[in-house]
Every structure is written in C-alpha cells, then in structure tokens.
Amino acid sequence: MxxxxxxxxxxxxxxxxxxxxxQYMCDRLIHQIxxxxxxxxxxxxxxxxxxxxxxxxxxxxxxxxxxxxxxKMITLCTLNGYYFTKQQIxxxxxxxxxxxxQAIEEALETLELYRFFTRGRKMYHYTWSEFPRIVRExxxxxxxxxxxxxxTK
Numbered sequence: 001m002x003x004x005x006x007x008x009x010x011x012x013x014x015x016x017x018x019x020x021x022x023q024y025m026c027d028r029l030i031h032q033i034x035x036x037x038x039x040x041x042x043x044x045x046x047x048x049x050x051x052x053x054x055x056x057x058x059x060x061x062x063x064x065x066x067x068x069x070x071x072k073m074i075t076l077c078t079l080n081g082y083y084f085t086k087q088q089i090x091x092x093x094x095x096x097x098x099x100x101x102q103a104i105e106e107a108l109e110t111l112e113l114y115r116f117f118t119r120g121r122k123m124y125h126y127t128w129s130e131f132p133r134i135v136r137e138x139x140x141x142x143x144x145x146x147x148x149x150x151x152t153k
Contacts (some may be wrong), residue, residue: 002040010046016128020062025049056138063128065114069151071107073098075116076145079132083123096149 015021028049029041049055064072077092078084086108093104108124111117116131117124126132135141 004040004042006043007041007046010043014050014130016130018062021059024055024058024062028052028055051137053138056134059130059134060138063116063131067111067114067116068107069148070098070103071111071116073145073148073152074104074107074111075131076135076139076141076148078124078126079135079141082129082132083125085123089124096145098149098152 011022011025015025025046029045032045032049033039033041064075067075073093073096074089077096078089081088089108090099090101090104093099098104108117112119112124115127118127
C-alpha cells in the first residue's frame with residue numbers, strides 16, 4: 001500500500017491523534033480504495049472519507065463522549081472563536097439563562113480534563129481543531145441548542 005504525501009499528517013490533524021478516530025478513518029480509507037481496486041491512498045480519498053455524514057456523526061459522538069448537556073452547550077457556544085476566556089463563556093451562556101458559575105466551572109474543568117479544551121494562562125482553545133468546522137457541517141445549531149437547553153432545566 002502506498003500513501004500520498006500529507007495523508008498521515010492530515011489524519012493526525014483531523015483526529016487530533018485520537019486512536020478511535022485514527023482507526024475509523026483508516027478503516028474507511030481501506031474501504032474507499034478497495035472499492036476502486038487500487039493500493040494507493042490519496043488526499044482526495046481522505047477528503048471523501050472525512051466529508052461523509054457517517055464520519056461527521058462518528059467524530060462528534062467520539063469527541064463529545066459522555067459530555068453533559070451543559071458541557072455540550074459550552075462547546076457549541078464557543079464555535080465562533082478559536083480562543084476564548086472564561087468571562088466570554090459566562091457572557092454567552094448568560095444569554096441562554098445559564099448562570100450557575102459553579103456548574104460552568106465544573107463543566108470547563110471536565111472539558112479540559114478530557115482534552116476538549118486546552119487552557120493557557122487566561123484563554124481556552126479547542127484541542128480538537130476540526131470540531132467547529134465539523135459541527136457546522138452537520139448540526140443545526142439552533143435546534144441543538146434548544147434541545148440542550150431543555151435538558152439543562
């Protein structure tokens with residue numbers, strides 16, 4: 001089997017080195033090239049595999065894991081910025097009447113523990129750099145936020 005330059009680095013970038021996502025993508029890539037009876041994986045094959053709905057769904061399911069509705073809300077409400085502060089998160093969640101700072105703190109700690117976010121001195125950022133793009137591709141944000149708000153009550 002042969003790999004086009006950049007395939008491995010793109011797999012690692014998209015998956016953020018998560019072993020389940022790497023394995024899933026490699027399995028899908030093998031199916032992709034097998035259907036064409038070739039032994040070379042191209043960047044185009046990777047693009048095809050990683051833009052399918054089944055990949056998006058698996059990615060989101062894997063990344064969110066057992067996240068609580070509040071944790072999911074935080075991840076959705078921060079999609080517009082790669083870097084953000086705790087105060088920005090509080091302000092965004094306040095618009096949805098989510099103001100329990102202790103619960104928000106605990107949710108942020110959990111998201112950091114599970115490496116969803118990485119925290120610098122004052123800023124958080126996504127560890128999963130592809131998460132914002134993938135969520136925007138598959139999720140109706142307005143409907144998802146409404147559903148999560150119902151679950152947080």
